[in-house]
Amino acid sequence: MAVTQQPKVERKWIGKSIRRVEDPRFLLGRGAYVDDITLPGMLHAAILRSPYPHATIKSIDVEAARSLPGVVAVVTGAEAAELCAPMPDFGPAPDKHVWRCLAVDKVRYVGEGVAAVVAKSRYLAEDARDLIQVDYDPLPPIVDPEQALEAGAPLVHDALGSNVAYERTFTFGDVDKDFAEAEVVVSDRLRWNRSGGQPLETVGAVAHYDLGTGMMTIHCNSLTFSHFLFMMANTLKVPSNKLDVKPVNAGGSFGSKFWAVKVAVLSGMLSKRVGRPVKLVEDRIDNISNCDHHGSDRVYYVEMAAMKDGTLRSLRLRTIDDYGAYIQFGTGTHGNSLAQLVGPYRIKTAQYQVQAVLTNKCQQGAYRGFGSEVTNWMVERMVDLVAQEIGMDAVDIRRRNFIQPDQFPYFIPTGNMYDSGNYEAVLDKALSMIDLEHWRAEQKRLREEGRYIGIGVISAQERSVFSATEFWFWFDEPAAKVTSSPESVTLTVDGAGNITATLYSCAFWGNSAETMVAQLVAEEFDVEPQNVNIVYSGSNRSLPATGPGGSRFTVMVAGAVQGASTRIKEKMFKVAGHLLEADVGDLEWTDGAVRVKGVPERSKPMAEIAAWLHLFKHSLPDDIESGLEASKVYDHPYTTMPSDDRTNLGVFYPFMGNACHIPVIEVDITTGHVTFLQYVAVHDAGTLVNPRSLGGQIIGGTAQGIGTALYERYVYDKDGQLLTSSYMDYLIPSAMEVPDLEIGHEETPSPFTVHGIKGGGEGGRMMTPAALSAAIDDALAPFGVRCNELPATPERIVNWIEEGRSRQPELTE
Amino acid sequence: MKPAPFAYHVPSALTEALAVLDELGEEGRVLAGGQSLVPLMNFRLAQPTHLVDINRLDELDYIRRDDGVLAIGARARQSALERSQEARGAAPLLVEAVAQVAHPPVRHRGTVCGSVAHADPAAELPAALLALDAEVVASSRQGERRIPIHEFISGPFTTTLAPGELVREVRVPVSGAGSGYAFAEFSPRHGDFAVSGAAVLLQLEAGRVERASVALCGVAGMPVRAAGAEQSLRGARGSEEELEAAAAAAVEGLTPSADLHGGSAYRRRIARVCVRRAINLAFSRARGGA
Numbered sequence A: 001m002a003v004t005q006q007p008k009v010e011r012k013w014i015g016k017s018i019r020r021v022e023d024p025r026f027l028l029g030r031g032a033y034v035d036d037i038t039l040p041g042m043l044h045a046a047i048l049r050s051p052y053p054h055a056t057i058k059s060i061d062v063e064a065a066r067s068l069p070g071v072v073a074v075v076t077g078a079e080a081a082e083l084c085a086p087m088p089d090f091g092p093a094p095d096k097h098v099w100r101c102l103a104v105d106k107v108r109y110v111g112e113g114v115a116a117v118v119a120k121s122r123y124l125a126e127d128a129r130d131l132i133q134v135d136y137d138p139l140p141p142i143v144d145p146e147q148a149l150e151a152g153a154p155l156v157h158d159a160l161g162s163n164v165a166y167e168r169t170f171t172f173g174d175v176d177k178d179f180a181e182a183e184v185v186v187s188d189r190l191r192w193n194r195s196g197g198q199p200l201e202t203v204g205a206v207a208h209y210d211l212g213t214g215m216m217t218i219h220c221n222s223l224t225f226s227h228f229l230f231m232m233a234n235t236l237k238v239p240s241n242k243l244d245v246k247p248v249n250a251g252g253s254f255g256s257k258f259w260a261v262k263v264a265v266l267s268g269m270l271s272k273r274v275g276r277p278v279k280l281v282e283d284r285i286d287n288i289s290n291c292d293h294h295g296s297d298r299v300y301y302v303e304m305a306a307m308k309d310g311t312l313r314s315l316r317l318r319t320i321d322d323y324g325a326y327i328q329f330g331t332g333t334h335g336n337s338l339a340q341l342v343g344p345y346r347i348k349t350a351q352y353q354v355q356a357v358l359t360n361k362c363q364q365g366a367y368r369g370f371g372s373e374v375t376n377w378m379v380e381r382m383v384d385l386v387a388q389e390i391g392m393d394a395v396d397i398r399r400r401n402f403i404q405p406d407q408f409p410y411f412i413p414t415g416n417m418y419d420s421g422n423y424e425a426v427l428d429k430a431l432s433m434i435d436l437e438h439w440r441a442e443q444k445r446l447r448e449e450g451r452y453i454g455i456g457v458i459s460a461q462e463r464s465v466f467s468a469t470e471f472w473f474w475f476d477e478p479a480a481k482v483t484s485s486p487e488s489v490t491l492t493v494d495g496a497g498n499i500t501a502t503l504y505s506c507a508f509w510g511n512s513a514e515t516m517v518a519q520l521v522a523e524e525f526d527v528e529p530q531n532v533n534i535v536y537s538g539s540n541r542s543l544p545a546t547g548p549g550g551s552r553f554t555v556m557v558a559g560a561v562q563g564a565s566t567r568i569k570e571k572m573f574k575v576a577g578h579l580l581e582a583d584v585g586d587l588e589w590t591d592g593a594v595r596v597k598g599v600p601e602r603s604k605p606m607a608e609i610a611a612w613l614h615l616f617k618h619s620l621p622d623d624i625e626s627g628l629e630a631s632k633v634y635d636h637p638y639t640t641m642p643s644d645d646r647t648n649l650g651v652f653y654p655f656m657g658n659a660c661h662i663p664v665i666e667v668d669i670t671t672g673h674v675t676f677l678q679y680v681a682v683h684d685a686g687t688l689v690n691p692r693s694l695g696g697q698i699i700g701g702t703a704q705g706i707g708t709a710l711y712e713r714y715v716y717d718k719d720g721q722l723l724t725s726s727y728m729d730y731l732i733p734s735a736m737e738v739p740d741l742e743i744g745h746e747e748t749p750s751p752f753t754v755h756g757i758k759g760g761g762e763g764g765r766m767m768t769p770a771a772l773s774a775a776i777d778d779a780l781a782p783f784g785v786r787c788n789e790l791p792a793t794p795e796r797i798v799n800w801i802e803e804g805r806s807r808q809p810e811l812t813e
Numbered sequence B: 001m002k003p004a005p006f007a008y009h010v011p012s013a014l015t016e017a018l019a020v021l022d023e024l025g026e027e028g029r030v031l032a033g034g035q036s037l038v039p040l041m042n043f044r045l046a047q048p049t050h051l052v053d054i055n056r057l058d059e060l061d062y063i064r065r066d067d068g069v070l071a072i073g074a075r076a077r078q079s080a081l082e083r084s085q086e087a088r089g090a091a092p093l094l095v096e097a098v099a100q101v102a103h104p105p106v107r108h109r110g111t112v113c114g115s116v117a118h119a120d121p122a123a124e125l126p127a128a129l130l131a132l133d134a135e136v137v138a139s140s141r142q143g144e145r146r147i148p149i150h151e152f153i154s155g156p157f158t159t160t161l162a163p164g165e166l167v168r169e170v171r172v173p174v175s176g177a178g179s180g181y182a183f184a185e186f187s188p189r190h191g192d193f194a195v196s197g198a199a200v201l202l203q204l205e206a207g208r209v210e211r212a213s214v215a216l217c218g219v220a221g222m223p224v225r226a227a228g229a230e231q232s233l234r235g236a237r238g239s240e241e242e243l244e245a246a247a248a249a250a251v252e253g254l255t256p257s258a259d260l261h262g263g264s265a266y267r268r269r270i271a272r273v274c275v276r277r278a279i280n281l282a283f284s285r286a287r288g289g290a
């Protein structure tokens, strides 16, 4: 265990590996997903997608589709624009890059919705969809993000006047001085191509607009941000208090359902139009081509300044990020980058130029890491380059630059704070789990046989619990004030003393939200986690909630649970004080009961107090109301505002985990194929709530990191066609490609969160690309290979080897 | 992703199936394991108006050996081939190839004849069958024809099967004793269609190659025999130089078309690697090794 400033607290449930409370219903096949919902009179919708990356819509002929028997309605983009306002958009200039649920006048990427059909079955809806005739006038597409910057490039949004949706250079400290004084400056161009979360279940919604009451109810697997859903009501043109979004179990998200509101809006709009419930579930092509949640797509031109002894001084970069055709969250993914821009290192200054460009592709959304994983890769790639330049070992250069345990809380140049950490302990634990000497010897031996193995060692940050300032500080005068991105819980204790926890965001996305809440409640009240009942409120009577995202849910809900529990206990103490004829100040909570301090015989168990509160009000003091229920809205616990000139962005992502990944791989130089020999991952996410479920997060995240590093990419060809619209071509690593992970945990509690918890949902994917890139370089060092573009597909690896050979003719076979 | 409307026929005997196919002519489409056809229909890339499901034709569910030939009926699943002792003895190359097709759930439904009829240029079984000089038996109401596999497959996803015909079985000459075989492929992930692959069958006589067949998948619009490699192997004893020369000869003149998982040069390179690996393994097996 790491050294901590806090005394070790004895906990009953927090820190215990328990089985997930969500699992039984899913393992029994009783979970029910959105496609399992059937409402009386329900109709089915299908969306006609654009086959062109960029084209004006001259006309749409829907006659044949409308007259197909079984078809109830066909709605074109133009009609949708009358039924709906534009989509809720947090982008930089929503009126200049207007985003609508269906395209109007012009399509901007392959897959963009053009019209919707409602019919008696999905089959009929698709038959009718194929009968719609759209007359397009193709426009030249803009596909390459760097070309999108050039004068004269085709414009994605004419109203914007250019393809640059946002551009700014942030300078943190005296960067020029650090570069002038540096003994070593390395530079590189790095390319991170777009991939995305691939949930088994796509986005879906069943909407029911009640003509009698005007109530719009939408069952949906994707919604969160319940405190922003009034914006969706605005899009749907219903009063916000007449919109009820009911969360449904989701079959995975990985970020891709973060704010996937379009499907809900479409189903709501269609239901209002036809006066009957309408189901719309994306198929895989819809999801891959039109989900609004592709991941980061960046080019970096980056320099790092250092001294010959390995001291890192400064980082200076320009990044061009290809956001696709719209930019719904603005440059929030670069907020993530700025949160941990210097990694775990004492780099004192940094300059960050971001150019957010629009192209004819599906827009970006969220994907596990939300842009910080790209930054980790970039920083670690540059640290490795410095190490190579000065001939220093990968481990040594990291040790030399780590922020030390006694330096926390530590403010990085961007203004963000790292709350706590012990990076050397994490690294040491990982090194203790791997026999580095053995592998180095093997590497030497195998090279003689013409076999190439490589070891990667990286250390990187895992930010958690965003404050919304990261979506907000981009402009000197943001359009509105900033939210605290709260999370809420209501705890209800019934007359028998059993507890129900009500959650207000769609928290279950395949993660372990309910297990977390159950363990936290169990900790407070000494009950068994599986006996805590967990329910979800619809948005209509919701308390403010933000949902999962940015590894925030566990930390935030822990605050809410603790706050609500305190309120419940206060009331119980009052009742117990009355019953036990004791002063409230003399009472304590132990083992599920309120008792007189140190007198076990004089105690009242929770069930008894609850019974009094529910049934016997007349026997209690007058000022005690019947019932036992409390809510807590927990606001972000540590946010500070940016400086006016934005040379300091304030604290916006403070709970900072860290991890060290060490993969050992073999590269077959004839095919470029990478296989794993060992993989060690040590993570520090503060106080562990459930090591077992955190382990699951690490495994899943690492698998996705392997996908990003070696396999996955949404490929648009130079004409803007999406070549990877099914899993034939978009390659996700399977169980055959993902190795057994050896996982270790360190625990450095956060001094600022309840129980010292930090978020840990994204860490695997934040580490793996950097670790594998380092391992590939190491394996192929004899060829001078530098992995500067991902995914490192077999063909790309072979090309790197060939380039290396041509640089060093003596290596030719 | 729902198929366009279609009519569905489920004959329960071969004669009935042939009658239905005869009546439907161009309109009829056989449904075997559905592992290629159903996805195509869901994407609406294929929109057959009539499906003739052959899954109830129990009489075509066989893998049997007679008279020096291994016969595989149209209802035989790929997984049955994989497990068949008879096939392992008679055509081990084919068994090694089928194990590299997709994943177990796909092989449990997909048929051997379906793979041949589908004629995917990257598919393993057609290439292995080509190396084995297999024949396709096409049945129709009018009778039967036997078509050598290299005449049967005529291009990417195209065959010389006529309307009204059904692939009733494929016939594979039993590999002689003392022969060495191997199927080697490379795909980015386990179970994917190969970037390319090589099927090799070697007949040795006193340590030297007397007869060699080498077939490749994934390098052209259909599986191809590598005549150059076969020639270069004649008389070879399996030295490094011979292997290299044969592998180089195998890909000479090939210009595979590029796709997402490999450009033309990469595919050629992989083909060459696979040929070399397969020849190497075939030699050691022929010599009584692995």
Ligand SMILES: Cc1cc2nc3c(=O)[nH]c(=O)nc-3n(C[C@H](O)[C@H](O)[C@H](O)COP(=O)(O)OP(=O)(O)OC[C@H]3O[C@@H](n4cnc5c(N)ncnc54)[C@H](O)[C@@H]3O)c2cc1C
Pocket (backbone or CB within 6 Å): B029, B030, B031, B032, B033, B034, B035, B036, B037, B038, B039, B074, B100, B101, B102, B103, B106, B109, B110, B111, B112, B113, B114, B115, B117, B118, B120, B122, B123, B124, B125, B161, B165, B166, B167, B168, B191, B192, B193, B194
């Ligand atoms: C996920 C996945 C991965 C796959 N990976 C591979 C792979 O790595 N390698 C590989 O080779 N294949 C692969 N396949 C395809 C698989 O092998 C198919 O089973 C095979 O190609 C077709 O066989 P089938 O019985 O399913 O035929 P179907 O899908 O039923 O039919 C395919 C075509 O052949 C015709 N047909 C079928 N049987 C006959 C017959 N007896 N007479 C006349 N016409 C007929 C049909 O009309 C249709 O046009 C994969 C499939 C999937 C779903």
